[in-house]
Amino acid sequence: MPVLTSPDIANKFKEKWLAVYPEDQVTGSDSVPLDDSLTSLHWLQNFSILSADPERPNGAGPGCPSSQQHLFLKRLGFPKGGTDSPSSPPAGDTAATGMPLYLGSPVTSGSDSTAAPRFASCAHPASGYPQIPIQASPPVEVDYKTNPKVKPPYSYASLICMAMQASKQPKVTLSTIYNWITENFCYYRHAEPSWQNSIRHNLSLNKCFKKVPRQKDEPGKGGFWQIDPQYADMFVNGIFKRRRMSANHYNSSSSSSSSSSSSTHRQSKLVQGYHSTQNGCPYQEVGGKRKHLPSKISNKAMRVTESPLLATEAHKADILRGDFDLASVFDDVLSGNCSTFEDLDINTALSSLGCEMEVSMQGRQHSAGLGRWCGGGDLMGQSQHLSHHQSYGYMDLSTASLECAVNMGELQVPPPPQQQHPQQLDQDQLLQSHHHLQQFDEPSTLFPERPEEAMLQPWEEIKEEAQAIPLTLDQGFGLCEGFFTEMQPWERVEAYL
DNA sequence: CATTGTTTATAGCATA
DNA sequence: TATGCTATAAACAATG
Numbered sequence: 001m002p003v004l005t006s007p008d009i010a011n012k013f014k015e016k017w018l019a020v021y022p023e024d025q026v027t028g029s030d031s032v033p034l035d036d037s038l039t040s041l042h043w044l045q046n047f048s049i050l051s052a053d054p055e056r057p058n059g060a061g062p063g064c065p066s067s068q069q070h071l072f073l074k075r076l077g078f079p080k081g082g083t084d085s086p087s088s089p090p091a092g093d094t095a096a097t098g099m100p101l102y103l104g105s106p107v108t109s110g111s112d113s114t115a116a117p118r119f120a121s122c123a124h125p126a127s128g129y130p131q132i133p134i135q136a137s138p139p140v141e142v143d144y145k146t147n148p149k150v151k152p153p154y155s156y157a158s159l160i161c162m163a164m165q166a167s168k169q170p171k172v173t174l175s176t177i178y179n180w181i182t183e184n185f186c187y188y189r190h191a192e193p194s195w196q197n198s199i200r201h202n203l204s205l206n207k208c209f210k211k212v213p214r215q216k217d218e219p220g221k222g223g224f225w226q227i228d229p230q231y232a233d234m235f236v237n238g239i240f241k242r243r244r245m246s247a248n249h250y251n252s253s254s255s256s257s258s259s260s261s262s263s264t265h266r267q268s269k270l271v272q273g274y275h276s277t278q279n280g281c282p283y284q285e286v287g288g289k290r291k292h293l294p295s296k297i298s299n300k301a302m303r304v305t306e307s308p309l310l311a312t313e314a315h316k317a318d319i320l321r322g323d324f325d326l327a328s329v330f331d332d333v334l335s336g337n338c339s340t341f342e343d344l345d346i347n348t349a350l351s352s353l354g355c356e357m358e359v360s361m362q363g364r365q366h367s368a369g370l371g372r373w374c375g376g377g378d379l380m381g382q383s384q385h386l387s388h389h390q391s392y393g394y395m396d397l398s399t400a401s402l403e404c405a406v407n408m409g410e411l412q413v414p415p416p417p418q419q420q421h422p423q424q425l426d427q428d429q430l431l432q433s434h435h436h437l438q439q440f441d442e443p444s445t446l447f448p449e450r451p452e453e454a455m456l457q458p459w460e461e462i463k464e465e466a467q468a469i470p471l472t473l474d475q476g477f478g479l480c481e482g483f484f485t486e487m488q489p490w491e492r493v494e495a496y497l
Numbered sequence: 498c499a500t501t502g503t504t505t506a507t508a509g510c511a512t513a
Numbered sequence: 514t515a516t517g518c519t520a521t522a523a524a525c526a527a528t529g
Contacts, residue, residue, distance in 0.1 A: 155519065174501065198520060204503055221529050222501045
């Protein structure tokens with residue numbers, strides 16, 4: 001099969017599409033000029049899977065972010081040294097605040113999960129990030145694998161995450177985590193075993209980790225642990241990202257959303273932080289001290305109620321606004337009887353922290369992929385805000401930081417034979433466009449176990465949203481360019497190539 | 498009995 | 514100063 005560049009693929013796709021749907025031809029005059037300040041996707045188009053290909057030698061030596069690191073940062077919307085991204089590095093990112101950084105990720109440095117990397121106690125080497133303070137002194141490398149005196153400057157959550165990734169397994173046992181840590185961090189080989197208690201404590205209390213009960217036919221003791229995909233974006237290259245932001249930040253960022261927004265809720269839960277949620281119950285301010293409430297409604301059990309599959313009317317409104325948490329769907333699958341998520345192999349994917357996760361999901365679960373190529377900021381996080389309903393037809397581009405969506409009317413769907421009210425026309429255009437796109441992403445293939453829920457949102461309801469922000473076909477193809485570069489296994493698309 | 502998992506409590510530090 | 518994050522310790526239950 002010839003190697004196609006992303007423009008080739010985009011053009012080819014466009015040609016094939018227009019061969020099938022010539023009515024979708026868009027003339028230049030039909031293209032609505034967009035405000036670049038809000039909708040420019042140049043930075044996104046510049047992001048190519050080729051440049052981000054972890055297999056591709058990047059010549060990065062010690063002190064430079066590995067291609068994987070670079071890739072992941074880019075995928076999080078932090079193009080190296082770029083100022084054209086709508087995002088900026090998170091202030092609370094431990095990976096970017098002088099924390100020691102891998103010199104070759106232990107997680108992704110090869111198939112040898114025990115391969116110990118060298119770590120550098122230095123500022124973030126990615127000097128391309130102007131916000132990141134760079135230490136003047138040269139990095140002092142510490143080999144944590146052999147140095148028993150230096151405690152690795154990684155939180156337990158980070159260590160757990162590293163171990164999970166290194167295992168290349170979708171789920172790991174506690175002992176696996178122990179083993180990986182002791183193998184790769186000499187400090188813990190010699191330390192008192194109390195750190196294991198802390199590991200267990202962290203696994204239990206940190207919402208980012210999800211326990212997977214052992215099947216009855218699986219021998220052994222204890223369950224498995226995995227990174228809760230809902231919080232997978234809290235890890236950057238194995239480093240636990242703190243999500244500490246002020247309440248005002250979230251209030252303002254979600255001011256346009258319903259207070260019952262699941263994503264807002266989710267983020268607010270994150271903001272609540274470790275103590276406020278770690279015990280599975282909310283804290284209450286009593287006499288200046290935090291006190292536990294007897295209720296055990298929140299935390300992990302709470303996520304079930306957040307499921308969009310149990311959407312209330314208000315929740316549906318959020319969904320229509322794009323304020324919807326796809327991860328909740330995953331969570332539902334995870335927490336329910338469905339084994340779909342295992343099929344998605346998201347946890348194996350997490351072994352490369354998001355990158356493979358998305359690739360894997362693209363093959364089988366398109367919405368996440370769409371979420372990424374449509375998203376602009378914290379892409380992993382944003383992908384979680386995409387519903388699989390939105391992923392087709394609507395091509396959810398409503399994620400806030402991108403400030404972009406698709407006006408399906410721009411697809412020039414031929415008008416229906418009979419006279420219609422303009423609004424009705426738009427609706428039909430949207431629906432027809434939806435049908436086109438549906439061929440690329442059929443909901444029935446996403447969650448076949450729950451076909452009734454796959455039809456939760458009638459397409460009529462998203463009309464207004466679709467009208468809100470225009471995007472021309474050409475622009476859509478521009479978006480597709482990067483997308484299809486990564487979507488080659490996508491059989492239905494191949495038919496168009 | 499050892500391991501695993503949960504929960505409570507507290508301290509120290511960072512940050513808004 | 515209040516709050517959040519992390520580490521640490523410990524008690525306790527469940528399980529193989």
